[in-house]
Amino acid sequence: MPRARKGHAPRRGGQRRGGGARSSTQADSPSSDDEAASEILSHYSSTSEGASIAEENLGNEVVDEQAQQEELEEKLKECIDNVADKSAKTRLGALESLRLAFSSRVLLDFLLERRLTLTDSLEKCLKKGKGEEQSLAATVLTLLCLQMGSGPEGEELFQSLRPLLSSILTDTSANLGARHSCATALGMCCYIAAADVEDLVSCLACLESIFSGAYGEEASTAPAPLHPLHCCALQAWALLLTICPGSHISRVLDSQLPRLPRLLSSDSVHLRIAAGETIALLFELGRDLEEDFLYEDTDALCGTLRALATDSNKYRAKADRRKQRSIFRDVLHFIESGECQEETIKFGLECMYVDSWVRRRTYTAFKETLGSGVRHHLQNNELLRDIFDLGPVLVLDAAAMKASKISRFEKHLYNSAAFKARTKARSRVRDKRADVL
Incomplete structure (x- = not known):
């Protein structure tokens, strides 16, 4: 069944135009803003010089990212194998690692080849595991469904484990933590993949x-x-x-x-x-x-x-x-x-407006499931972008990505320069010796 979502489509684009009249003193000092801007630019120019050097290393960074991706996939393969281990401690560690990885990255291509193996292992954890293991398995199942999306793979995953989730949820003798996670998993998986x-x-x-x-x-x-x-x-x-x-x-x-x-x-x-x-x-x-x-x-x-x-x-x-x-x-x-x-959610170079209770409930549900990874998924997960009408994933070249990522040191330099320039501009206006008409 296609999702018939309600609520307003998000408005993407630049910042809103602000109102508010300027004071008469500011109006009489039109040069102060220009001077402040020039001081900021001159102070910040030293950091832009480093940017050209960084651009020369973009090729090396791409290679490093590929190596990191391969290393991550090797670790995930090991975790998927460990979910079926005989040791409960090993299974718990593997489930927690998968939870962190699935919530912080989009891994669809990697998981498509291994979803059946992982689904079988999660089913065993839900059936035979104790409270904490069942709870983590339900959470990982939710994240796996979110990775698979609303296509045939997600639908198959939901249909295969829905009876088990419902059974644990309604079992009054089951662990309460496991029942909490199963309630959330049942709602989220149904929302994503119900046919x-x-x-x-x-x-x-x-x-x-x-x-x-x-x-x-x-x-x-x-x-x-x-x-x-x-x-x-x-x-x-x-x-x-x-x-x-x-x-x-x-x-x-x-x-x-x-x-x-x-x-x-x-x-x-x-x-x-x-x-x-x-x-x-x-x-x-x-x-x-x-x-x-x-x-x-x-x-x-x-x-x-x-x-x-x-x-x-x-x-x-x-x-x-x-x-x-x-x-x-x-x-x-x-x-x-x-x-x-209304609430504004910013992620990467985009923003989304949560301006209805339907959108508020939907965004909160995904935020609680993904934690700090929700912004990464809003940028890169096609399912979330479809749900919130964000359009196709933005494809930026390496230079654009580099330009959008300012290091903490560069942010510090920029903020410091802006603060000094703003202070000087205000001091000139507030100086008693300044001409005030």
């Missing part, structure tokens, strides 16, 4: 059965150890809602939107936040279906959201209170006005 609506609806129902256990009469009565599991399942469920057909969204609005506000009283700040963001997402999806979408208990809901947005209870951790207030202010503002807080 038809039946698979999507099945995964939604499985995830819904998990977090529905947090409702009860009072959300605060749910056992604390289960809060992270409920949170993971709810977030994975919300991710899948972003690609659901309108007919299913309508049923979810009727069945789940009236119940979700109960989770806003949970003792877990993470579950409260996940519930608030999911409510905002459902309002956005509802308004996409009907311009005049209305929720009967909007006034009561806004009252609860307002209380959470101004919560100052001292028994909550300060960082939790700050994060909660910030997010619930955004949720409340969206429900009342329909405006979503």
Whole structure:
């Protein structure tokens, strides 16, 4: 089933044009900006001289990169073999190495030849491993699916391991950490590689059965150890809602939107936040279906959201209170006005705008899976570029790549020069002896 993504396409390009009037003093000193710019350029020229020398070594750098790539592949081959080792410690080390490698690099060509071997090994880890091993195996499976993409290889991977992920997730005797990872893996793999609506609806129902256990009469009565599991399942469920057909969204609005506000009283700040963001997402999806979408208990809901947005209870951790207030202010503002807080994500020479709750949930899901590697994947992974409408991968020659990468020392020199020039320019303006008309 092709993904029917919602949300605005990202706007790529340069910086926004800023407003703001200049002061009268600045207007009367038009030469100060030019002088500052010239001083910056003259100070920074010493660093540009080194750039020409560096360009001569580009050929050597390419050779070094190829050697590094070959060395990496040899290590990965060893790790893939070690995932099937008899020693649990060896398997854990191999899984962790694969997790780091898959999250930080795009390795599609390398993995296509070895995906069946790795899939079989991951299946054994999920079936026979203990909690930590199962958890890591589910995470590596998610990253492998992300590397394979939405084509036949990704679909085959998802179909082969979906029953096992669902089985561990719903097994109340299974390790909680393993169940958390399986909830995330089920949501992410389904989002990436689900072939038809039946698979999507099945995964939604499985995830819904998990977090529905947090409702009860009072959300605060749910056992604390289960809060992270409920949170993971709810977030994975919300991710899948972003690609659901309108007919299913309508049923979810009727069945789940009236119940979700109960989770806003949970003792877990993470579950409260996940519930608030999911409510905002459902309002956005509802308004996409009907311009005049209305929720009967909007006034009561806004009252609860307002209380959470101004919560100052001292028994909550300060960082939790700050994060909660910030997010619930955004949720409340969206429900009342329909405006979503915009976030700009910069990576390489590009940037992406997260300007809807659909895009926010999608980007957050991939960011949590990839960690610090999310920007590399946004630049180079065709799957993510397709999901976020970023177009084909930008192909830059070696010189352009070198120009876009400024060393830490060069950045220091440039910032130092800019600071000095800016200080001099401001000093001239602030000098009492300066002519001020």
